[in-house]
Amino acid sequence: MQIRPILSALSRNKTGAILIALQIALTMTIIVNSVFMIQDRRGQMDRASGIDEANTFIYSYSGFAEDFNEKTQIPEDLNYIRQLPGVVDAVQTNSAPLTGGGWSMGLATEQGADADGVGTAIYFVDSHGLDAFGVNLLAGRNFTPDEVIWRERSETKWPGQGIITKELASDMFDGDWQAALGKTVFIAETHPINIVGIVEKMQAPWNGWNGIERTLLFPSQLLFGSGRVMVRTEPGERDRLMREVEEGLVANYDGRLIRRVQSMEEIRENSYRNHNGMNTILTTLIVCLTVITALGIVGLASFSVNRRKKQIGTRRALGARKIDIMRYFMLENFLITSFGVIVGAGMTIGLNMLLVNALDLPKLDWYYVPAGMVVLWLIGQLAVYGPAKKACQISPALATRSV
Amino acid sequence: MLSYYLRLALLSIKRNPILSTLMVAAIAVGIGASMTTITVNYAMGSDPVPHKSDELFAVQVDSWDPNNPFREPNIAPDQMTYMDAMALMKSAPAKRQTAMTKTFAVIEPEDRDVRPFETTGRATYGDFFQMFEPPFLYGNGWSRESDDNLEMVTVLSRETNEKLFGGDNSVGKFVRIGGRNYKVVGVLDHYRPVPKYYDVTNGPFRDPEDYYIPFNLVAAFELSRAGNTNCWKPNNEEGFQGFLNSECVWIQFWAELPTKSEQEDYLAFLNNYANQQKELGRFPRPLNNHIQSVMQWMELQGVVDDGAQVVMWLSIMFLLVCLLNTIGLLLTKFSTKAGEIGLRRALGASKRTLFLQHIIESAMIGVAGGCVGLFLAWGGLQGIGALFGNEVQHLVRLDVTMMFTAILLAIVSALLAGIYPTWRACNIQPAVQLKTQ
Incomplete structure (x- = not known):
């Protein structure tokens, strides 16, 4: 329909149109990239850790008294916790998924310093490990109690058995994870490990690491003077047991400090605190930006309606219907927005490319751009609806008044 | 003379309360967002021992x-x-x-x-x-x-x-x-x-x-x-x-x-x-x-966090959107004053005088926006403190330097936004305006 008169009207007053188009282009660039970054973080946060997070908690202990004997105290503590009603199992470990601190080593399928290694996180557990973490054993077997050895802080040897995650197995054996079972791999260049089991999923402690799904379990109990214990409970019993375990342990023996008793849910929240914070900031930015841009459109559109009151009156007097006036303004806005979103699409992709280079952010999925265009078209149309509605209320009589 | 211009500006601002509020709000939100993120980045990248950091x-x-x-x-x-x-x-x-x-x-x-x-x-x-x-x-x-x-x-x-x-x-x-x-x-x-x-x-x-x-x-x-x-x-x-x-x-x-x-x-x-x-x-x-x-x-060692930097640049782009917005609104506003300006030009006011007068009006909007923006930035920093917890507590403080920066940024932004609309307003042909009155 009447595109040509709109265009010629626009060309007589370019500034306002260019301002809005530019604003829309920038808004689109920011919004689309922000939404993409938010989704990227959400995706990371949605990854399962592989352990029974809802029903587990973890605490740290450090021995300080002279009579603190870790070799007897750890089994005593673990036996005490395991017999408590409501406890499924407990295990001493060096770390856990999402905690942010842990141990990593390189594993290779061949012996020697030049063999290509794959980095993996390491957890030390005893034969209760799988049960206490609540991970799912896909193939092979658990550690037997007599495979579990004591490990001093400065130990340089490694246990002969290991359980690995499916992802690590698949990375080491060219995608065929089942092939890993029973094979020997090497740690610290020369020490052989027999893979006795493969678990479905168990994350490494660092959520920003790109090898987060690569984990190796070793059958060892640690004599480091301080460490962590993971406790898994029956559903609904966790909060009660977090208190009871702490009080019970201190009552049994007070030569070691029990601290940081935290549920896995708290640990997850802390772990992704920056992700959550950043997403909140970006969301706020998006909302403010949308409101500001919409208000800007309303302001400029109202202005242009005011200025054209007489023309509108004249057109109405000459037989234009309300809907025609309405349509004029809606279409005008659509044209300006279209120009804005086309420029915006280019800028959006440009900014994404910058982010990919500077921050290793993934590439924008193609559908974000058209989706952003549609959203901005909608915002534009909604914003202009009010002023356009007002414009079509202008009475034809106005045209005759002050002339 | 200046106080007279200030009074004129105030009158003009009062005449279109909605438009003026919108402009102040746009600048305030833009300043608030960008100052929040600039402050965090500034604190992250600040020199911890200024008198000795080269030694x-x-x-x-x-x-x-x-x-x-x-x-x-x-x-x-x-x-x-x-x-x-x-x-x-x-x-x-x-x-x-x-x-x-x-x-x-x-x-x-x-x-x-x-x-x-x-x-x-x-x-x-x-x-x-x-x-x-x-x-x-x-x-x-x-x-x-x-x-x-x-x-x-x-x-x-x-x-x-x-x-x-x-x-x-x-x-x-x-x-x-x-x-x-x-x-x-x-x-x-x-x-x-x-x-x-x-x-x-x-x-x-x-x-x-x-x-x-x-x-x-x-x-x-x-x-x-x-x-x-x-x-x-x-x-x-x-x-x-x-x-x-x-x-x-x-x-x-x-x-x-x-x-x-x-x-x-x-x-x-x-x-x-x-x-x-x-x-x-x-x-x-x-x-x-x-x-x-x-x-x-x-x-x-990349002490200034990449994420914080990205958000800072995004919020500076956001400030730019707010400025475009303000330019549009000022254009609107000054064009409603075309008649007045035409009349004053006809009565002998020089372009320079009129320019000064209107740019002062823009600056006032900038100051107002800056003050409100400072509050928003303060609120934003509190929010960041609450979101990120202990580690950022010392990054979310507005010091005097940052406050002055905020006000200055607001005024400069408003002046930048004001230049084109003012220039256009001052170039009105008095004859055309007077004719239509």
Whole structure:
């Protein structure tokens, strides 16, 4: 329909149109990239850790008294916790998924310093490990109690058995994870490990690491003077047991400090605190930006309606219907927005490319751009609806008044 | 004359309350968002020791894996091996220097009613206190002799001293750390450099440690370490001694080198040392030794978070959108005044006068927007503090510099936004306007 008169009207007053188009282009660039970054973080946060997070908690202990004997105290503590009603199992470990601190080593399928290694996180557990973490054993077997050895802080040897995650197995054996079972791999260049089991999923402690799904379990109990214990409970019993375990342990023996008793849910929240914070900031930015841009459109559109009151009156007097006036303004806005979103699409992709280079952010999925265009078209149309509605209320009589 | 213009501007602002509010709001939101993120980035990248940051140097020697750099692109390790740190402490030519690491231990108060508590400590040389100049409440640091003689001395943080001694002067008293008695030689006052530049490896925005002890005690007592450790070569030697002799890096190393010639000498010493080690079969990589001043070090270690930077640039773009918005609104506003301007031009007002008058109006909107924006920024910083917790508490403070920056940014933005609309308004043909009246 009447595109040509709109265009010629626009060309007589370019500034306002260019301002809005530019604003829309920038808004689109920011919004689309922000939404993409938010989704990227959400995706990371949605990854399962592989352990029974809802029903587990973890605490740290450090021995300080002279009579603190870790070799007897750890089994005593673990036996005490395991017999408590409501406890499924407990295990001493060096770390856990999402905690942010842990141990990593390189594993290779061949012996020697030049063999290509794959980095993996390491957890030390005893034969209760799988049960206490609540991970799912896909193939092979658990550690037997007599495979579990004591490990001093400065130990340089490694246990002969290991359980690995499916992802690590698949990375080491060219995608065929089942092939890993029973094979020997090497740690610290020369020490052989027999893979006795493969678990479905168990994350490494660092959520920003790109090898987060690569984990190796070793059958060892640690004599480091301080460490962590993971406790898994029956559903609904966790909060009660977090208190009871702490009080019970201190009552049994007070030569070691029990601290940081935290549920896995708290640990997850802390772990992704920056992700959550950043997403909140970006969301706020998006909302403010949308409101500001919409208000800007309303302001400029109202202005242009005011200025054209007489023309509108004249057109109405000459037989234009309300809907025609309405349509004029809606279409005008659509044209300006279209120009804005086309420029915006280019800028959006440009900014994404910058982010990919500077921050290793993934590439924008193609559908974000058209989706952003549609959203901005909608915002534009909604914003202009009010002023356009007002414009079509202008009475034809106005045209005759002050002339 | 100025006060007259101000009054005129105020009148004009009052005449279109909705439009004026919109403009102030647009500038305020833009300033609020960008100042919030600029403040956080500014604090992250601020100079923690302005009077000395060109004299303190992080020392890097590249003892890493022949096949892979410590970090791409060919960046030397951020920490040092025990062997290298000891060799440098012994003979490197610095005014002051220190090797240090993070440790942890349970402190047992004498008062039986206070539960033992877990603390982190910094094992360092006595030079630490003169190099980084933490403020002392009581006493002093320790000497090189104390270091050499493995004296069991400690400097406590103010907080630890409050917990243990109720804040009293505890110099000369003993404190039981990790099952051993140490004599207190000093107590620090509040000390919290942002960033914690002397150990960014273990978190640039972490709190300083609870106590300080001589570094040599780490090896003597085989103390547990709390900090980051990186190894490239498997360590096959048994025991703690084996660890000390390994190629693992776990020591932060700093030197104070006030003059250019001292800096050159020191670097020459490092290269010479590395060449000697090459002859012994160590240092398999090409020479890659550096001394980095405090700010160079912050840059190299990426102390300013990438995410924070992205958000800052996004919010600056956001400010730009707000400005475009304001330009549009001002155009609108001034065009409603075309008649008035035409009349005044016809009555003899010069373009210059009119320009000045309207630009003052823009500036007033800028000031108003800046003030509201400052409040928004303050609220935004509180929000960030709540979202990110403890580690950012010292990054979310608006200081005087930032407040002035905010107001200035607001005025400049408003003036920039005002120039084009004002110029256009002043170029109105009086005759045309008068005709239509």
